[in-house]
Amino acid sequence: xxxxxxxxxxxxxxxxxxxxxxxxxxxxxxxxxxxxxxxxxxxxxxxxxxxxxxxxxxxxxxxxxxxxxxxxxxxxxxxxxxxxxxxxxxxxxxxxxxxxxxxxxxxxxxxxxxxxxxxxxxxxxxxxxxxxxxxxxxxxxxxxxxxxxxxxxxxxxxxxxxxxxxxxxxxxxxxxxxxxxxxxxxxxxxxxxxxxxxxxxxxxxxxxxxxxxxxxxxxxxxxxxxxxxxxxxxxxxxxxxxxxxxxxxxxxxxxxxxxxxxxxxxxxxxxxxxxxxxxxxxxxxxxxxxxxxxxxxxxxxxxxxxxxxxxxxxxxxxxxxxxxxxxxxxxxxxxxxxxxxxxxxxxxxxxxxxxxxxxxxxxxxxxxxxxxxxxxxxxxxxxxxxxxxxxxxxxxxxxxxxxxxxxxxxxxxxxxxxxxxxxxxxxxxxxxxxxxxxxxxxxx
Numbered sequence: 001x002x003x004x005x006x007x008x009x010x011x012x013x014x015x016x017x018x019x020x021x022x023x024x025x026x027x028x029x030x031x032x033x034x035x036x037x038x039x040x041x042x043x044x045x046x047x048x049x050x051x052x053x054x055x056x057x058x059x060x061x062x063x064x065x066x067x068x069x070x071x072x073x074x075x076x077x078x079x080x081x082x083x084x085x086x087x088x089x090x091x092x093x094x095x096x097x098x099x100x101x102x103x104x105x106x107x108x109x110x111x112x113x114x115x116x117x118x119x120x121x122x123x124x125x126x127x128x129x130x131x132x133x134x135x136x137x138x139x140x141x142x143x144x145x146x147x148x149x150x151x152x153x154x155x156x157x158x159x160x161x162x163x164x165x166x167x168x169x170x171x172x173x174x175x176x177x178x179x180x181x182x183x184x185x186x187x188x189x190x191x192x193x194x195x196x197x198x199x200x201x202x203x204x205x206x207x208x209x210x211x212x213x214x215x216x217x218x219x220x221x222x223x224x225x226x227x228x229x230x231x232x233x234x235x236x237x238x239x240x241x242x243x244x245x246x247x248x249x250x251x252x253x254x255x256x257x258x259x260x261x262x263x264x265x266x267x268x269x270x271x272x273x274x275x276x277x278x279x280x281x282x283x284x285x286x287x288x289x290x291x292x293x294x295x296x297x298x299x300x301x302x303x304x305x306x307x308x309x310x311x312x313x314x315x316x317x318x319x320x321x322x323x324x325x326x327x328x329x330x331x332x333x334x335x336x337x338x339x340x341x342x343x344x345x346x347x348x349x350x351x352x353x354x355x356x357x358x359x360x361x362x363x364x365x366x367x368x369x370x371x372x373x374x375x376x377x378x379x380x381x382x383x384x385x386x387x388x389x390x391x392x393x394x395x396x397x398x399x400x401x402x403x404x405x406x407x408x409x410x411x412x413x414x415x416x417x418x419x420x421x422x423x424x425x426x427x428x429x430x431x432x433x434x435x436x437x438x439x440x441x442x443x444x
Contacts, residue, residue: 008038014026015027018382019380020366022358038383055423060411062390065111065365065413066111066114067115071118073103073107073115074100075120077099085298093124108419109412110341115149117149117150118238119151128150149197151198151238152188152200158177159218160240162177201237204217207306213263220253258272261279272321280328284343286310348400386416388415392410
C-alpha cells in the first residue's frame with residue numbers, strides 16, 4: 001500500500017461536486033499537497049505546480065470520499081457467509097477480524113473513505129477490542145482500508161442488542177450486558193478504555209427475533225447516565241431508536257445521533273429539528289432486496305415478516321423528517337444484508353423518496369462529516385481538508401445510480417494517497433478477488 005505522500009498531485013476531471021455549496025464546477029483542478037487539499041478551482045484559473053503528478057480523470061465527476069455513518073463490518077455478510085445464525089457459533093472472533101477488514105475494503109473500493117462501525121457482540125463477549133485492532137492496523141498502514149470510526153455497545157439485559165446478538169437460551173459472558181445507571185457507566189468506561197471512538201446504546205426494541213420494537217430498552221435515567229459518561233470523556237453517543245417515545249428520550253438526554261427512521265410523530269419530529277440532532281435513516285437494510293437476502297441467509301419467517309411490516313413506516317418517516325427539515329446523515333445498517341459495497345444504493349432510496357441527487361450526496365459527504373464531528377477535516381472538497389477524493393465515470397446528479405457501479409468508480413484517494421486507480425495503465429486495487437472467487441467457509 002502507499003506510504004503517506006509528500007508529493008504534489010493535480011487531479012483534473014469533467015465536473016466537481018464539492019458538497020459544500022449548490023454549484024457544480026466544470027473542468028475542475030484539485031491540487032493536493034501531502035495529505036491535504038491545497039487548491040480547488042477551474043482549469044485555467046489554477047496553476048498546476050511544476051513537477052506535480054497529474055491524475056487525469058477525463059470526463060469523470062470528482063466528489064469527496066463518501067461516508068457511511070452506520071455499518072457493521074464484523075457482520076456475517078451475505079457475500080462472505082452462507083448462514084449467519086450458524087456462523088455466530090462456528091467462526092472465531094479472531095478469524096472474523098480478517099473478514100471485518102475484508103468487508104471494510106469492499107466498501108472502500110466503492111468510494112467510501114470513512115465508515116462508522118456500530119459494533120457487534122459475540123458468544124465470547126463484545127467485539128470492541130477486535131474492531132479497534134482493525135482500525136489501528138489500517139491507521140498504521142499495515143493494511144489498506146477506509147477510515148474506521150469504532151463504537152462500543154452498551155446494552156441492558158434482554159434488550160434488542162442482547163437478543164439480536166444471541167438466542168435467548170445462549171450463555172452470555174460476564175459484563176456482556178449492564179443494568180442500572182452505575183453499571184452502564186462502568187460499561188461505557190470499559191469500552192472507552194478499550195479504545196472506541198463512539199458509544200452506541202439502545203432505547204427501544206427493534207427487528208430482533210422474538211422481540212418487540214415497542215419495548216423500552218432503557219430508562220431515561222440509564223440513558224442519561226450513558227450520555228453523561230461518554231460526553232465526560234469527550235466521546236459522542238449514537239442511539240438505536242425505533243419509536244417516537246424513544247426519540248424524545250434521546251433529545252432529552254442530548255444524544256449526538258439518532259439511528260434509524262422507523263416510527264415517529266409530529267412532536268418527536270419537532271423536537272429533533274429544534275435540537276438540530278442528526279438522524280441516520282438506514283433504509284437500505286429495510287429494502288425488499290435486503291429482506292430477501294436475509295431470508296436466504298438463515299432468518300426466521302417471523303423476522304422476515306417483521307422486517308417487511310415496518311418497511312412502509314420507514315419510508316414515510318423519511319419523507320416526513322425530510323419535509324420538516326430534520327438533519328439527515330447517510331447510513332445503511334449494512335450487516336448480514338445488503339452486500340458489502342452496495343452502500344450507495346441507500347442514496348437511490350433517498351432520491352426516490354423526494355431528495356434531490358445533490359441533497360442525497362450531501363447526506364453521505366458534508367452532512368455525515370458534520371454528524372461525526374469531523375467536518376473540519378472531511379466531507380467536502382475544500383482547501384485545507386484531508387484529500388479524500390473519488391472520481392466516478394458519469395454524472396450522479398443526472399443518475400444517482402452511477403455511484404453503485406463498481407466499474408464506474410475510477411479513483412479512490414484517501415489523505416492524498418491513491419488506493420484505487422482505474423484511470424491509468426498501471427491499475428491499482430485494494431481487493432483482488434472478485435465475488436464468487438472466495439470460499440464461503442461456513443458451507444464447506
